[in-house]
Every structure is written in structure tokens, then in C-alpha cells.
Amino acid sequence: MKIRRILATAVAAAVTTPVLLLSVTPAFADDKPAAQTQEKKQSIAELEKAAAAAKAVYDDAVAAESAAEAALEATIADTFPLTVAAKAAEVVAAEAATAKTAADQAVTDAKAVVDGLPETATEEERTAAATALTEAEAAAVTADQAKTAADAAVVTAVDARDDARVEAARALGQAQEATKVALADKTAADKALADAKEEAEEEGEDCVPEAKLTTVVTGLPSTVVAGTKVNFKLRVTNGTDRTMDEVLPFAYVHATDKSGLDELDDLVKLQWLSGSSSKWKTVDNEHYMDAISPLKAGAHADIKMRLAIDAAAPAGNGVTFVAGDYFNDNGTCGGTPDLEGYEFMIAAAGSKPGKVDDAKPGATKPNTSDLKPQSGTSASPVNGSLAATGSSSATSQLALASGAALAIGAGAMFVVRRRKAGSHA
Structure with a gap:
């Protein structure tokens, strides 16, 4: 029994x-032979439905994992929008750095002109040299501000790209874990169904x-x-x-x-x-x-x-x-x-x-x-x-x-x- x-x-x-x-x-099972058979069939039918449901969940989990893996690969590609934006920001930052270097050199050159004026220089020459230095210094300040802003834009763009990659990697990890859980469900459901069928074949009184x-x-x-x-x-x-x-x-x-x-x-x-x-x-x-x-x-x-x-x-x-x-x-x-x-x-x-x-x-x-x-x-x-x-x-x-x-x-x-x-x- x-x-x-x-x-x-x-x-x-x-x-x-x-x-x-x-x-x-x-x-x-019921105590009547016919009812016993019917109950067994019902129980096995329920297990078959549960096994089919578990398989559907597993299939969905596998598909979700594949989608998450593709999403992660997309964030690593050169064509990923945030990667494109980060590279563009780096180009702007490089140009700003070049412009700042040039502006700093213009200030140095203007100072050299002012310092190099001879005693015989006219007032007009001295005024022109001083004006050139002032304008060079103002341009240098503007170039420095532009470089600072460009560098900050690079940091923001790179952080956004990296955050997207980390989030995609996290989503993939969660999807992989969900697949493991779904596989365990499917394995348990399949085993329960197989055991029930085996038991139904055994001789004995229910x-x-x-x-x-x-x-x-x-x-x-x-x-x-x-x-x-x-x-x-x-x-x-x-x-x-x-x-x-x-x-x-x-x-x-x-x-x-x-x-x-x-x-x-x-x-x-x-x-x-x-x-x-x-x-x-x-x-x-x-x-x-x-x-x-x-x-x-x-x-x-x-x-x-x-x-x-x-x-x-x-x-x-x-x-x-x-x-x-x-x-x-x-x-x-x-x-x-x-x-x-x-x-x-x-x-x-x-x-x-x-x-x-x-x-x-x-x-x-x-x-x-x-x-x-x-x-x-x-x-x-x-x-x-x-x-x-x-x-x-x-x-x-x-x-x-x-x-x-x-x-x-x-x-x-x-x-x-x-x-x-x-x-x-």
C-alpha cells in the first residue's frame, strides 16, 4: 500500500x-477502483500541466537571459549612443585643451613684447602692447573656462556610458539567476511527473x-x-x-x-x-x-x-x-x-x-x-x-x-x- x-x-x-x-x-485516490484510476489520471494531468508551465517559465527565462546578454554587448559596441557621446566629448575636450595652450602662449608672447619695449618706445607703442596683453589674458581665461567645461562634459559622458554598462551587466546577472531558478523549477516538476507516472504503474492498493x-x-x-x-x-x-x-x-x-x-x-x-x-x-x-x-x-x-x-x-x-x-x-x-x-x-x-x-x-x-x-x-x-x-x-x-x-x-x-x-x- x-x-x-x-x-x-x-x-x-x-x-x-x-x-x-x-x-x-x-x-x-478514491476507494473504488474506477475512482482510483480517475484520480491518478487527474493527478498526473495536474503534474503534466505544472511541468508544461515550468517549461514555459524556463523558456521565457532563457529568452530573457539572451536578451540581457545582447543588451550588454550593445553597450560595449563603438556604435552605442553613450559611447559615441563620450568620444565626441573627448574630442571637444582635446580641442579645448589645444585652444587653452595656444591662449596661454599668446599671453606669454604679449608679456614678452611689453617687457621688451625700448626706452625710446612711443606712448602709442606702449599702449598697443598693453592692450594686446590684456586681450591675450582675457582670451586665456575664456579658453581655460572652456577647457574646464569640456573636461566636465567628458566625465559626465564617460560616467553615463559606464553606468549603462554596469546596469546591463547587473541585469544579465539577474537574468542568469532567474534562469537557474526556472531550471530548478522545471527539473523538480519533471521529476515529480516522472515519479507520479512510475508510482501509477506500481501494483498495490491505494x-x-x-x-x-x-x-x-x-x-x-x-x-x-x-x-x-x-x-x-x-x-x-x-x-x-x-x-x-x-x-x-x-x-x-x-x-x-x-x-x-x-x-x-x-x-x-x-x-x-x-x-x-x-x-x-x-x-x-x-x-x-x-x-x-x-x-x-x-x-x-x-x-x-x-x-x-x-x-x-x-x-x-x-x-x-x-x-x-x-x-x-x-x-x-x-x-x-x-x-x-x-x-x-x-x-x-x-x-x-x-x-x-x-x-x-x-x-x-x-x-x-x-x-x-x-x-x-x-x-x-x-x-x-x-x-x-x-x-x-x-x-x-x-x-x-x-x-x-x-x-x-x-x-x-x-x-x-x-x-x-x-x-x-
């Missing part, structure tokens, strides 16, 4: 778009969705400051009229900076605490916690959890997903139809957000009214019944690609988790 859950969202990405928080699409198996988070703040840890609770409730022999709680956290471009998953850590241990355990790459064995009809179990955010994390956004799967000794199995996503903001280290509300689920909040807690207690943590069979044996696959580009399109995200036949035993 296997459980498969596919999370799919389209990512609208522009420079001004904040982080994308995820929505949930159920992907369990598990069924169970809306009355619910997972609800309480106490997770809607804003968490980087460098802090916050405790919250995950309640798993069996709202059916039958005992579930083994229930596997599932949790996963994803975060990005405010732009949505940079993932912060390495800086966020999700932990849980077993009722039989005082040591916090990190939710591993399988994203399952130890099994609740059993969870009786109408009962619930509370799991203490903790979200830790590294002080190096920038301001951003995050989402914590929770779900649950069950397996019975008689071979029946199933799980919550949806992944429940609780969105939160990350405040920079040292921030003081004050009193904040609890994070709210992105989907409809499950109805847990009129359900009795396990062993008749109202809020008892899982105690003694957590078996060590869940996290070590569950096989899951995560393909998460946050799509964001320079206003050139959208990407697709997928979370696929799968549990194969007999892995819960």
Missing part, C-alpha cells in the same frame, strides 16, 4: 511580489482520504523573530467511529526572504517532543514523526512542537504544513485529504513585534468539535504510545521549487510524499 500526497501551486513572480505561501491540492482524521496547530505565532524558538502544539484527532492502529503525524516547514527568491530552509528548524522523552527531536527529511499507536475512535493526541529560526535569517515569510496518515493491521490505510498550511512572518533578529495573533491555516479549519480526547483527558500530550516505527521507515519525496523571476512568468511547486507497501510495519 502507498499514500501519495501532491501539493501544487502556481507561482506569480514579479519584483514587487512578496513570498509565495503554499496552497494545497489533495491527491488521494489508500483513501479520511476527512475525519484532522491535524490542527495551535500556539504558533503569526510572527516569529529570527534567533528565537517558539513552542506550539499539533493535535491529531481521529474523528471516525473506529480505532486507527497506527497514525503517522507529518510536518514540514518552508521559508523564504521577503522577495521570495531566496529559500531560508537551512535557517529554520522544526522540532517535536515525545511524551516519553525530554529531548527535542528534529523533524527529519522524511517529515514524519513517530507513530501514534493506536489512536482510538473519537480520540486525539497532542504533540509538543517547536519552531527554531536562526539569528542569521533575514525578514521573510514561512509556512508550516501538517497532515496525518493512518495504517491498520487489517491492511486498510488512508490519511488527511489535505496538507494544512499555517503561514507566519519572520521578523529580523532583535525585532520586537509585540503581541501577535496565532498563525491561521490557509485552508478551511477542520471541525474538531464533539470529539473526545484519548484516555478521557482534554489536552494530554502523546505519552508512551509513540512507536519508533514512523520516522525510520516512512519514505517521502520532497520537490519544492519557489518560482520567481524578473517579471517574466510563473513556476510550479510540488511536495510529494509517498509511503510504500509494508513500510509502516
Whole structure:
């Protein structure tokens, strides 16, 4: 038997778009063979659409990168308008420098004439020499001003040309990064599709969705400051009229900076605490916690959890997903139809957000009214019944690609988790 859950969202990405928080699409097969086949086809069809969308984004990114590269090459060409303007300014500056040199020499020559007048020079000759010197000095001042203005024009023109080149180079770098992100999206989408097709070909009985198996988070703040840890609770409730022999709680956290471009998953850590241990355990790459064995009809179990955010994390956004799967000794199995996503903001280290509300689920909040807690207690943590069979044996696959580009399109995200036949035993 296997459980498969596919999370799919389209990512609208522009420079001004904040982080994308995820929505949930159920992907369990129905319990009837015909419905199972139809659901598989629908899930694969959705993945095919997502893969096609991711490819379109990648193609657009490649085209944008080529355009950015061409734009940079244009700024380096001799025919680039700002380059032409800079060269023209340099010509004018050179001519102004020549004119200034000539004007300075004329002043020197005029002074030599004045100094060289003999004592026998007439008053008319002296006046003419003095007038020539005055005119030469005035011309020299004008030439100096013209040279100063021409030199300043050269600086302005060269700066404009160089700024254009730097901006073009920056745009190319951003386009190249966007291409990498789009390629990662495409690779993830292609792999998710290939895995789904492979899984559809495997023999075995599909598990069924169970809306009355619910997972609800309480106490997770809607804003968490980087460098802090916050405790919250995950309640798993069996709202059916039958005992579930083994229930596997599932949790996963994803975060990005405010732009949505940079993932912060390495800086966020999700932990849980077993009722039989005082040591916090990190939710591993399988994203399952130890099994609740059993969870009786109408009962619930509370799991203490903790979200830790590294002080190096920038301001951003995050989402914590929770779900649950069950397996019975008689071979029946199933799980919550949806992944429940609780969105939160990350405040920079040292921030003081004050009193904040609890994070709210992105989907409809499950109805847990009129359900009795396990062993008749109202809020008892899982105690003694957590078996060590869940996290070590569950096989899951995560393909998460946050799509964001320079206003050139959208990407697709997928979370696929799968549990194969007999892995819960």
C-alpha cells in the first residue's frame, strides 16, 4: 500500500511580489477502483500541466537571459549612443585643451613684447602692447573656462556610458539567476511527473482520504523573530467511529526572504517532543514523526512542537504544513485529504513585534468539535504510545521549487510524499 500526497501551486513572480505561501491540492485516490484510476489520471494531468508551465517559465527565462546578454554587448559596441557621446566629448575636450595652450602662449608672447619695449618706445607703442596683453589674458581665461567645461562634459559622458554598462551587466546577472531558478523549477516538476507516472504503474492498493482524521496547530505565532524558538502544539484527532492502529503525524516547514527568491530552509528548524522523552527531536527529511499507536475512535493526541529560526535569517515569510496518515493491521490505510498550511512572518533578529495573533491555516479549519480526547483527558500530550516505527521507515519525496523571476512568468511547486507497501510495519 502507498499514500501519495501532491501539493501544487502556481507561482506569480514579479519584483514587487512578496513570498509565495503554499496552497494545497489533495491527491488521494478514491476507494473504488474506477475512482482510483480517475484520480491518478487527474493527478498526473495536474503534474503534466505544472511541468508544461515550468517549461514555459524556463523558456521565457532563457529568452530573457539572451536578451540581457545582447543588451550588454550593445553597450560595449563603438556604435552605442553613450559611447559615441563620450568620444565626441573627448574630442571637444582635446580641442579645448589645444585652444587653452595656444591662449596661454599668446599671453606669454604679449608679456614678452611689453617687457621688451625700448626706452625710446612711443606712448602709442606702449599702449598697443598693453592692450594686446590684456586681450591675450582675457582670451586665456575664456579658453581655460572652456577647457574646464569640456573636461566636465567628458566625465559626465564617460560616467553615463559606464553606468549603462554596469546596469546591463547587473541585469544579465539577474537574468542568469532567474534562469537557474526556472531550471530548478522545471527539473523538480519533471521529476515529480516522472515519479507520479512510475508510482501509477506500481501494483498495490491505494489508500483513501479520511476527512475525519484532522491535524490542527495551535500556539504558533503569526510572527516569529529570527534567533528565537517558539513552542506550539499539533493535535491529531481521529474523528471516525473506529480505532486507527497506527497514525503517522507529518510536518514540514518552508521559508523564504521577503522577495521570495531566496529559500531560508537551512535557517529554520522544526522540532517535536515525545511524551516519553525530554529531548527535542528534529523533524527529519522524511517529515514524519513517530507513530501514534493506536489512536482510538473519537480520540486525539497532542504533540509538543517547536519552531527554531536562526539569528542569521533575514525578514521573510514561512509556512508550516501538517497532515496525518493512518495504517491498520487489517491492511486498510488512508490519511488527511489535505496538507494544512499555517503561514507566519519572520521578523529580523532583535525585532520586537509585540503581541501577535496565532498563525491561521490557509485552508478551511477542520471541525474538531464533539470529539473526545484519548484516555478521557482534554489536552494530554502523546505519552508512551509513540512507536519508533514512523520516522525510520516512512519514505517521502520532497520537490519544492519557489518560482520567481524578473517579471517574466510563473513556476510550479510540488511536495510529494509517498509511503510504500509494508513500510509502516
